Structures are given as structure tokens and as C-alpha cells.
Amino acid sequence: MTVLIICNGYPSTLEPNIYIFIHRQALALKKAGYNVVILDIDLRSFRWKRKYGCYFEKYEGIEVYRISFPFVTTMFPRIYKFLNVQIGLKLFDKIIKKVGKIDLINAHFVKGAGQAAIAIKKKHNKLVVITEHSSKIMMDCNKLVEQFIPYYKAADKVIVVSEALKVKLERYGITCKTIANVIDTSIFKVIEHGDKNSSFTYLSVGNLIYRKRFDLTIRAFCKLHEKYKNTNLIIVGEGPLDSQLKLLAEKLKINSVTFIGGIDNNMMSELYNKCDCFVLPSDYETFGVVYAEAISCGIPAIAADNGGSKEIIDERNGLIVPRDDINALYKALEVMYESKSKYNKYKLHKIIENKFGEMRFVNQIEELYIELVSRVK
Incomplete structure (x- = not known):
């Protein structure tokens, strides 16, 4: 055909x-x-x-x-x-x-x-x-x-x-x-890196536009970082809010937020595997491919209740918080930090493989x- x-x-x-x-x-x-x-x-x-x-x-x-x-x-x-x-x-x-x-x-x-x-x-x-x-x-x-x-x-x-x-x-x-x-689970898979260092890294990926709510992520992370100094946030993506978001991080005086721009999708699996938790509190998503990619690589995800996230995230693989709620997002970031060992990365991968x-x-x-x-x- x-x-x-x-x-x-x-x-x-x-x-x-x-x-x-x-x-x-x-x-x-x-x-x-x-x-x-x-x-x-x-x-x-x-x-x-x-x-x-x-x-x-x-x-x-x-x-x-x-x-x-x-x-x-x-x-x-x-x-x-x-x-x-x-x-x-x-x-x-x-x-x-x-x-x-x-x-x-x-x-x-x-x-x-x-x-x-x-x-x-x-x-x-x-x-x-x-x-x-x-x-x-x-x-x-x-x-x-x-x-x-x-x-x-x-x-x-x-x-x-x-x-x-x-x-x-x-x-x-x-x-x-x-x-x-469809998620290519032969690419987005668990990669063993041996023992990770003592830091805890959050990853956020998407177009740098308002509805992805990177501003909310940065503000919630800033609050978290005051309590947990060994935390980091990596933001991947390009878009019209690039300079505005960098300025926000600068104003909040946090040097643990890293913007790395756009990278080849085939390189994302390696990056997901080097991080501990994925976070993207978008206002709206029809599906949310990046949530599924992250979970397929063995890391849990945090999303807002934005429609598409519920297709992917449940109590087995992450947390869903109310939209535009910085306190709920902060608490979710903290829960993930405190419960890192709760999630089995190979089980997370299997969930995505079976469903997507x-x-x-x-x-x-x-x-x-x-x-x-x-x-x-």
C-alpha cells in the first residue's frame, strides 16, 4: 500500500x-x-x-x-x-x-x-x-x-x-x-552511566513560548534551589522567549539554570538519561511527546493538567499538578527530589513501550x- x-x-x-x-x-x-x-x-x-x-x-x-x-x-x-x-x-x-x-x-x-x-x-x-x-x-x-x-x-x-x-x-x-x-523506544531507552554524582537535575524541553510555562518552572525551581543546593535545571529549546527567560533566571540570581538551545532529537536520549526528573507544566498539550520520551528513558515526569499529559503520566511514572500553580509545582519538584529511588527506570521504559x-x-x-x-x- x-x-x-x-x-x-x-x-x-x-x-x-x-x-x-x-x-x-x-x-x-x-x-x-x-x-x-x-x-x-x-x-x-x-x-x-x-x-x-x-x-x-x-x-x-x-x-x-x-x-x-x-x-x-x-x-x-x-x-x-x-x-x-x-x-x-x-x-x-x-x-x-x-x-x-x-x-x-x-x-x-x-x-x-x-x-x-x-x-x-x-x-x-x-x-x-x-x-x-x-x-x-x-x-x-x-x-x-x-x-x-x-x-x-x-x-x-x-x-x-x-x-x-x-x-x-x-x-x-x-x-x-x-x-x-509513536515513540521510538529503540532510541529513547535506558542507558547505564554508572553511579551519577550527588546532584539532582531537572530537565525541561520545548519551544520557548508562553504556553509551555518555562517561567513557572524557573520560579518554582528557584524556590526549590533555596532549600536543596545540589539541584540543577536544564532547559532545552529555542523560541521567542529565549532572552526573556534567561533574564528571569538572572533576576532571580540562580546560577543553576542552564539554557542549551536546540539540539538534535537523536541526542536527546543521552540527555534524558543524564537527568533525574522531567518537568514541563504547559497550559495546553494535545499529547506531549517529550513526556513520553523522558519516561521511556527511565526518568519520571511532572506536568500540568493540560489535557494530553493524562494520556501519558499517572502515579506509576510521574505527577500531574494544576495549571498555573507555582506552589503545586514546587511541591511536585520537592516530592521528586525526596523520592528519587521510588521509580524503577526499566519499568518506566516498559510502560511507554507497551502504550506508545x-x-x-x-x-x-x-x-x-x-x-x-x-x-x-
């Missing part, structure tokens, strides 16, 4: 971390014997540095057809839709000439990619699955969801990556199936794909 994945951003050698969760799904499908082709319509702004133009490449064994040029998506949504649809239709014709028959299209995110997929469906009568990841839906943006209802309903199937997201969309009469993001490993993902999505394709035969 040949599956065309349409997206609005896909990993490359210049940006190996961008939408890595889509790439992981593509790799899992390829390993399972599917012919996977990517159509990447990348209209992100100038802020994202990447190669511009229309070209083909193979990325880690996956065929990728790319078109990339800068556009301000938030300011001109109608033009953004128009560009995705027209580019999608034109490049689909070229892809068909190269690869032959496409059995099914799986678009990631309804905005842009999903709109292009539905246009292709109408013209070429192709099966379309839309996989929704958008955290904005978790923020109860009624107008956002309402404008995309026709596209969701035109799709042959809608997949969501968490039960929390499913609840949100089903309020609008959209029937969904939950298939969580490649085989589970492939079995779930293969069942859905086969059901759809069998309808038209």
Missing part, C-alpha cells in the same frame, strides 16, 4: 527536529512494509531557517517532495488555504507520475495540509485521513474549530492523538479515532487503513 503523507513542515538535515512526530510515524509505516511518500508544503515565516524552492530528496530513507517559501500564515488565512490547495493539487499530479498509484492520503493537521488533501480527494476521488495534533483546539478556540468542520467531515477518517483532543472535537459532531503519537511503541501504533493505524481501502475494492 502506498500512503501519501501531506504536512506543512517535515524534518530535514537543516531542521532535524521540526515535526519529528510525523517523521516517526512515516518511519514506523515504512518498517511495516508500506510505501511512504511525503508532500511537504512548507509556508512558514522567514523566522524558520531552511532551504527554499521546490525539490525532491530522500530523508532517512523516506521520499520527500518539498516546496518551501516564506509566508505569514496567521495574517492571511484565506491565501494560506488557497496556496496549500493549489500547490497540493499541482504537486499531487507530479507525484503520481513518479510513484504511480496512491492508495490513501494521510494529512497531518487540518489547517493547510488537510485542506489540500480534501481538494485532492474531490478531484481524484482519493481516500483521505486527517490526523489532528493542534494544541489550539485544546484552548477552546470555537471559531478555529468551526471553520474547519467541513474539512473534518469530508475526510474518510479523523485521527486524534489523545482522548482529550477527541472529546474536544466530538463536541462539534466530528467522529474521531484516537491513535497516539511502534508496534502498537502500526497495528492501530494499519487496521484503520485496511478498513478504508477495503471499502473501495
Whole structure:
């Protein structure tokens, strides 16, 4: 079966971390014997540095057809839709000439990619699955969801990556199936380093934007560090709040917070393993891949009650605190410090492997794909 994945951003050698969760799904499908082709319509702004133009490449064994040029998506949504649809239709014709028959299209995110997929469906009568990841839906943006209802309903199937997201969309009469993001547990695994030093290190990873609440993490950690001097906080990520967060740490006069910027996702396993606890009190998450990656590497996680975190974290592998509650976050950091020996790292890994490993993902999505394709035969 040949599956065309349409997206609005896909990993490359210049940006190996961008939408890595889509790439992981593509790799899992390829390993399972599917012919996977990517159509990447990348209209992100100038802020994202990447190669511009229309070209083909193979990325880690996956065929990728790319078109990339800068556009301000938030300011001109109608033009953004128009560009995705027209580019999608034109490049689909070229892809068909190269690869032959496409059995099914799986678009990631309804905005842009999903709109292009539905246009292709109408013209070429192709099966379309839309996989929704958008955290904005978790923020109860009624107008956002309402404008995309026709596209969701035109799709042959809608997949969501968490039960929390499913609840949100089903309020609008959209029937969904939950298939969580895949975690490559062969990469995100326990690595033995021998005895760690006496310090206790917290790790926080994500885009440096407000809803990730790094400000809350820094303030709660500062309070903790006054009591436990052997604690450290490492922050991984890039984004518009970079300088603001560094200034906050400086104002709080704590020199145990380290910002290391963005690093290759393939290097994250080593970093997770060198730390003792993961913390990210985001206001909203549709899933929260980084929580699962951290736990798969054998460290417990702290999250806010943000929707997606409950899909991953329970009493066996971490703590969930109320949103925007610095005192609750401080107490959770302290509990983790005091109960380090409570968690068995290999059991933590197994929890993630059983729930979000490649085989589970492939079995779930293969069942859905086969059901759809069998309808038209």
C-alpha cells in the first residue's frame, strides 16, 4: 500500500527536529512494509531557517517532495488555504507520475495540509485521513474549530492523538479515532552511566513560548534551589522567549539554570538519561511527546493538567499538578527530589513501550487503513 503523507513542515538535515512526530510515524509505516511518500508544503515565516524552492530528496530513507517559501500564515488565512490547495493539487499530479498509484492520503493537521488533501480527494476521488495534533483546539478556540468542520467531515477518517483532543472535537459532531503519537523506544531507552554524582537535575524541553510555562518552572525551581543546593535545571529549546527567560533566571540570581538551545532529537536520549526528573507544566498539550520520551528513558515526569499529559503520566511514572500553580509545582519538584529511588527506570521504559511503541501504533493505524481501502475494492 502506498500512503501519501501531506504536512506543512517535515524534518530535514537543516531542521532535524521540526515535526519529528510525523517523521516517526512515516518511519514506523515504512518498517511495516508500506510505501511512504511525503508532500511537504512548507509556508512558514522567514523566522524558520531552511532551504527554499521546490525539490525532491530522500530523508532517512523516506521520499520527500518539498516546496518551501516564506509566508505569514496567521495574517492571511484565506491565501494560506488557497496556496496549500493549489500547490497540493499541482504537486499531487507530479507525484503520481513518479510513484504511480496512491492508495490513501494521510494529512497531518487540518489547517493547510488537510485542506489540500480534501481538494485532492474531490478531484481524484482519493481516500483521505486527517490526523489532528493542534494544541489550539485544546484552548477552546470555537471559531478555529468551526471553520474547519467541513474539512473534518469530508475526510474518510479523523485521527486524534489523545482522548482529550477527541472529546474536544466530538463536541462539534466530528467522529474521531484516537491513535497516539509513536515513540521510538529503540532510541529513547535506558542507558547505564554508572553511579551519577550527588546532584539532582531537572530537565525541561520545548519551544520557548508562553504556553509551555518555562517561567513557572524557573520560579518554582528557584524556590526549590533555596532549600536543596545540589539541584540543577536544564532547559532545552529555542523560541521567542529565549532572552526573556534567561533574564528571569538572572533576576532571580540562580546560577543553576542552564539554557542549551536546540539540539538534535537523536541526542536527546543521552540527555534524558543524564537527568533525574522531567518537568514541563504547559497550559495546553494535545499529547506531549517529550513526556513520553523522558519516561521511556527511565526518568519520571511532572506536568500540568493540560489535557494530553493524562494520556501519558499517572502515579506509576510521574505527577500531574494544576495549571498555573507555582506552589503545586514546587511541591511536585520537592516530592521528586525526596523520592528519587521510588521509580524503577526499566519499568518506566516498559510502560511507554507497551502504550506508545511502534508496534502498537502500526497495528492501530494499519487496521484503520485496511478498513478504508477495503471499502473501495
